[in-house]
Amino acid sequence: MTFDEVxxxxxxxxxxxxxxETGLWVAAQLRSRIEAGKLKPGSKLAExxxxxxxxxxxxxxxxxxxxxxxxxIVTRIPNRGVFVAHPTADDxxxxxxxxxxxxPAAVLWSGDxxxxxxxxxxxxxxxxxxxxxxxxxxxxxxxFHRAIxxxxxxxxxxxxxxxxxxxxxxxxxSMAANPAFHEPYVEDNxxxxxxxxxxxxxxxxxxxxxxxxxxxxxxxxAVER
Amino acid sequence: MTFDEVxxxxxxxxxxxxxxETGLWVAAQLRSRIEAGKLKPGSKLAExxxxxxxxxxxxxxxxxxxxxxxxxIVTRIPNRGVFVAHPTADDxxxxxxxxxxxxPAAVLWSGDxxxxxxxxxxxxxxxxxxxxxxxxxxxxxxxFHRAIxxxxxxxxxxxxxxxxxxxxxxxxxSMAANPAFHEPYVEDNxxxxxxxxxxxxxxxxxxxxxxxxxxxxxxxxAVER
DNA sequence: CGCCGGAAGATTGTTGAACAATCTCGGGTT
DNA sequence: AACCCGAGATTGTTCAACAATCTTCCGGCG
Numbered sequence: 462m463t464f465d466e467v468x469x470x471x472x473x474x475x476x477x478x479x480x481x482e483t484g485l486w487v488a489a490q491l492r493s494r495i496e497a498g499k500l501k502p503g504s505k506l507a508e509x510x511x512x513x514x515x516x517x518x519x520x521x522x523x524x525x526x527x528x529x530x531x532x533x534i535v536t537r538i539p540n541r542g543v544f545v546a547h548p549t550a551d552d553x554x555x556x557x558x559x560x561x562x563x564x565p566a567a568v569l570w571s572g573d574x575x576x577x578x579x580x581x582x583x584x585x586x587x588x589x590x591x592x593x594x595x596x597x598x599x600x601x602x603x604x605f606h607r608a609i610x611x612x613x614x615x616x617x618x619x620x621x622x623x624x625x626x627x628x629x630x631x632x633x634x635s636m637a638a639n640p641a642f643h644e645p646y647v648e649d650n651x652x653x654x655x656x657x658x659x660x661x662x663x664x665x666x667x668x669x670x671x672x673x674x675x676x677x678x679x680x681x682x683a684v685e686r
Numbered sequence: 687m688t689f690d691e692v693x694x695x696x697x698x699x700x701x702x703x704x705x706x707e708t709g710l711w712v713a714a715q716l717r718s719r720i721e722a723g724k725l726k727p728g729s730k731l732a733e734x735x736x737x738x739x740x741x742x743x744x745x746x747x748x749x750x751x752x753x754x755x756x757x758x759i760v761t762r763i764p765n766r767g768v769f770v771a772h773p774t775a776d777d778x779x780x781x782x783x784x785x786x787x788x789x790p791a792a793v794l795w796s797g798d799x800x801x802x803x804x805x806x807x808x809x810x811x812x813x814x815x816x817x818x819x820x821x822x823x824x825x826x827x828x829x830f831h832r833a834i835x836x837x838x839x840x841x842x843x844x845x846x847x848x849x850x851x852x853x854x855x856x857x858x859x860s861m862a863a864n865p866a867f868h869e870p871y872v873e874d875n876x877x878x879x880x881x882x883x884x885x886x887x888x889x890x891x892x893x894x895x896x897x898x899x900x901x902x903x904x905x906x907x908a909v910e911r
Numbered sequence: 912c913g914c915c916g917g918a919a920g921a922t923t924g925t926t927g928a929a930c931a932a933t934c935t936c937g938g939g940t941t
Numbered sequence: 942a943a944c945c946c947g948a949g950a951t952t953g954t955t956c957a958a959c960a961a962t963c964t965t966c967c968g969g970c971g
Contacts, residue, residue, distance in 0.1 A: 483954075508923070518955050520745070523924090527749070531756065540923055540962045558840040566791040615783040621846055708925075733952070743926045748953090765933045765952055 484524035487515055491525060495534055495545055496627060502547040502635035506535070532624055534631065548632045550684050556632070557677040559625050560606070563618065564673065565666040567610045568657070575612050579654045582608060586647045598643040599633070605650045609669075636683050646672070709749035712740055716750060720759055720770055721852060727772040727860035731760070757849055759856065773857045775909055781857070782902040784850050785831070788843065789898065790891040792835045793882070800837050804879045807833060811872045823868040824858070830875045834894075861908050871897070 491511075494500050506526070512519050526543050529535040536546045548556075582604045589597030603626050610622040633642075649672050656665035716736075719725050731751070737744050751768050754760040761771045773781075807829045814822030828851050835847040858867075874897050881890035 509921095518957095519923090520955065524749075524752075527752070542923070555841060558838065559842050562791060562795070562838050562840060562843060566787060570787070613783065613787050615787060616780060617784050617846060617850070618787060621842060625842070734950095743928095744952090745926065767952070 483517055483521050485528070487517055487522060487525035488528040490515070491529060492532075492534060492627075495529075496630050498634045500545050502545045502631055504545045506543045506545070508542070533628055546628070546631055547635050548628060548684075550681055552628065553632060553677065553680050553684060556625050556628055557673055559621070561670060561673050561677075563622060564606060564609050565670045567612050567618075568653070568666040568669055569662050570612045571662070575608060576654075576658060578608050578611075579605065579657070583647075583651045583654055586650060590644060590647045595640050595643065598647060602643055602646055602650065603629070609653075632680060632684075636680075639683065642679075646676070708742055708746050709753070712742055712747060712750035713753040715740070716754060717757075717759060717852075720754075721855050723859045725770050727770045727856055729770045731768045731770070733767070758853055771853070771856055772860050773853060773909075775906055777853065778857060778902065778905050778909060781850050781853055782898055784846065786895060786898045786902075788847060788850075789831060789834050790895045792837050792843075793878070793891040793894055794887050795837045796887070800833060801879075801883060803833050803836075804830065804882070808872075808876045808879055811875060815869060815872045820865055820868065823872060827868055827871055827875065828854070834878075857905060857909075861905075864908065867904075871901070 491500070491506070500506070508519055508522060512522050515522065526535060526537070530537050530543070533552075534546055536544050538544070582601055586598055586601035586605070588594075589601055607619070607622055607626060610618055649668075653665050653669055653672075656662075656668065716725070716731070725731070733744055733747060737747050740747065751760065751762070755762050755768070758777075759771055761769050763769070771777075807826055811823055811826035811830070813819075814826055832844070832847055832851060835843055874893075878890050878894055878897075881887075881893065
């Protein structure tokens, strides 16, 4: 989708919906389009054009920009403008540093009642796999890892994980998405749930840690190509 | 310190220093005064008075407010204004949820070269203890826990820990500070470093977890009084 | 032919002012 | 004493202007 097409899309939205908390609404609009891949990493977000399309002032748009910047979804270059973030190899390393810290620790956390949630996600992932539904598999994978961290029951940690997962979506958009990437992880996730149900927490954490290492290496290889 | 005195103080600062990135500078000024306890939890931050004192526009001040709000340092009530945050019992529980998750896991992390940093902090804490220097002990304690999380080597995790520690400072300011609160933790921290130096990571993590539970209970009891 | 200033145009950074919406406080009524 | 309502004050939101910086294009020079 080109920048101009996104502009037209935004303009349509602006007319039909009324926005409470305009700045946050603008941020949400941009975020959803970036995460859906309609705005590709590296695209410049021109202020004047977006203001016009959304029917908001530059001031409001810039407020939205600062919010997206804090989420690492967007890069600001002084006096040059804002661009959809383009994760580097270092960014990927940082993402996995956080994930390798959070997720195995969350697995060890004796999360009480998350098991049926996890089972449901696995079921959805398998259904997507047999249909060859790539976005479905990707979504289920994100849901899975989010649910893992949710075991800790902390809002702050959930927010951090959400940010990291959002950045992961950018990583996928910024490289030529290998359609088969998510497929093997469906059964890896299933195995983790199995180990959890068997009460083998340490084994599940170990397996997850190794799996994260593998995924990181795979993404780094793809990005440096 | 009263609100008016802080205003005079800010006005003096505004004239002598030049600010790059005005919004961030304003946020830093307010943050430092809040964390130093000059602005007490519950104080209202009136827009017009602060604008005048700082010599910035309301627009800029509000930008600073949103930054502080994101850090949970400040509470926004729509159409009523912003107030220095006043941590509730639930806030304390959330803080310790994060700390109990991050810190023991970070201890287990085979952090390489953080030992001399930790040793230095312990030394400073003991020096403050013999002097009866309460702020010194509190500062060393914060440094210690920050250094623990730093072992993971992740910028995001460090930021999260910084935020949590900033909220901890608010907790101390919002309750009648028991001067002896920090004293026993000097030797508790020392014991953790000892266990780490002996390579007993699991024991160190366990001890730290119990210690956090104890501190949380102590703070909750003090707040609900 | 290619490279190096330099001015014009465009874009972003920052601020001040205006207007609308909401809250607070006082006075008056029942 | 409890309730209602209007004036004043404060916050939420937007617009418009100016300053600073970057980009582009052009002519001169080696």
